Amino acid sequence: MWTDTTRAQYARAQLTLPSDLTDGEWAVLEPFLPQPSHVGRPRKWRLRRIVEAILYLLRGGLPWRMLPPCFPPVSTVRRWFYLWRHRALRLSLLQQHTHRRQCLTIETTHRPLPEDHPPGNRSGQSDTS
Numbered sequence: 178m179w180t181d182t183t184r185a186q187y188a189r190a191q192l193t194l195p196s197d198l199t200d201g202e203w204a205v206l207e208p209f210l211p212q213p214s215h216v217g218r219p220r221k222w223r224l225r226r227i228v229e230a231i232l233y234l235l236r237g238g239l240p241w242r243m244l245p246p247c248f249p250p251v252s253t254v255r256r257w258f259y260l261w262r263h264r265a266l267r268l269s270l271l272q273q274h275t276h277r278r279q280c281l282t283i284e285t286t287h288r289p290l291p292e293d294h295p296p297g298n299r300s301g302q303s304d305t306s
Contacts, residue, residue, distance in 0.1 A: 193247075196232040198225060222249040230254045 189195050198206070203225055210224050230248035234241065241251050248254065 194229070194233060196236045197229050198232070203228075222253055224257075227254055227257050231258050 189197075189199075192199065206228065207225075210228075213220055227249055230244060231254060233239075233248065234244060234254075237243075241255055244251050244254060
């Protein structure tokens with residue numbers, strides 16, 4: 178249920194586009210992306226902007242040709258998208274997200290046993306059946 182607190186927490190009003198990444202979202206995603214190479218030309222476009230362009234297209238279900246001019250060129254965005262798809266970046270992100278979620282679930286659902294039940298006997302029945 179949306180409350181005033183959750184609406185403020187998840188508000189995207191400060192972003193240029195609703196598909197743009199917040200700094201916190203980018204901090205989670207950035208470690209999975211390739212670091213700049215020490216050889217060759219430096220990158221012309223920041224990876225954050227390329228990821229935001231991909232998210233813009235995916236969120237709207239738009240074809241490549243509908244990418245607005247405020248983003249990197251379509252050929253650049255498409256090349257990175259296909260490269261990451263080929264390298265199964267999506268799979269590694271999903272696995273990492275699943276692992277973090279499982280850890281969070283374990284941490285939040287762990288409850289100590291009541292003191293009247295010993296650790297090996299949760300139902301209160303004797304071990305000899």
